């Protein structure tokens with residue numbers, strides 16, 4: 001399929017081939033699903049909404065509910081206000097959500113629809129029932145990526161609900177930390193909560209898709225599953241001793257918004273993937289009043305033991321990593337800690353900070369690495385053709401390159417469309433790192449077994 005990717009790199013400024021990102025509203029839709037009893041609402045044409053829903057459904061293997069303004073030619077010319085008013089009316093009458101989270105699309109952004117004004121009109125016309133909420137995020141897809149859309153909707157949650165709380169907590173109250181978990185799977189959000197609660201802290205996580213997109217099969221369809229952060233919890237963000245943003249790109253702006261609105265200090269951390277990221281996450285919790293229990297020290301020890309036991313298989317192996325910037329940086333650090341050599345790092349999400357952070361993590365190894373934000377998979381393929389790697393880490397879209405170049409491939413990040421289980425098994429935390437390491441090791445050793453001559457085909461490796 002990629003047989004014709006040429007070896008020589010050419011300067012390209014106006015052409016993207018196989019983008020390493022998708023559009024903003026998908027991220028906004030995913031974030032909105034992490035609010036309890038929230039219906040995401042796509043203000044644009046049906047095609048956008050169908051694409052976003054189906055893409056999320058394919059990754060999470062769960063039905064994803066969302067409403068749309070269903071723009072036609074008329075709305076494209078005269079604006080989408082009538083569609084949004086009618087849509088909100090239908091949604092509140094038929095589906096009875098607590099919150100409707102409106103995000104825009106390329107079309108409604110190009111028209112210039114003013115969502116707060118239209119929502120104000122809906123209130124004047126009593127379309128929004130008492131005690132129900134409509135929030136919104138602008139998500140034009142001709143800038144940014146799905147990560148930016150996720151960040152914008154998280155920020156919107158804070159700007160609509162977070163408020164300063166003056167009442168002092170009682171001495172018996174558990175200290176609360178707010179966590180913006182980043183664009184990660186429900187399994188990861190569940191694990192971040194487990195780690196945090198293990199330290200004795202209470203946690204308000206927003207968004208929280210655990211219990212929404214990883215629900216068990218019961219034989220009954222539940223339109224609004226039990227999970228998700230509640231409006232009550234969002235209104236109480238001001239009680240937090242800090243807001244921890246896990247991942248600069250996906251979570252920082254929301255934490256800043258909570259700080260600005262509710263006077264809760266922010267801490268910007270990396271995703272807790274791998275040993276270094278998880279250590280820093282737990283240290284931050286300890287600094288905010290948490291106690292690290294023996295059980296977590298034990299989990300860490302197990303990970304260290306595994307890293308030592310398998311070090312010879314990873315040392316010096318070249319790896320290419322692509323996907324979302326928060327994931328790539330955390331994975332780069334973990335691979336570096338394993339003794340691997342990350343040689344190609346590429347994200348489709350823009351931002352100068354990416355190269356700066358990747359260079360800092362790699363230290364002297366950065367000199368020989370290709371690092372690029374706003375890149376595409378065509379470029380990644382060319383890099384790999386010019387400097388082959390032993391392992392490729394990234395989302396499902398890497399499988400074409402892995403096949404073309406015959407490289408062991410481990411799926412990690414978003415989206416994963418051709419495998420299952422990732423939404424139930426975390427990548428974050430010490431246990432997540434054990435799982436990730438073992439998948440990477442399997443991929444490397446399966447390849448070694450496959451290629452070993454008869455006399456080197458060993459039973460014990």
Ligand code: SF4
Nearest residue numbers: 023048051105106141
């Ligand atoms: S890029 Fe724009 S037009 Fe295309 S699906 Fe996304 S929001 Fe819709």
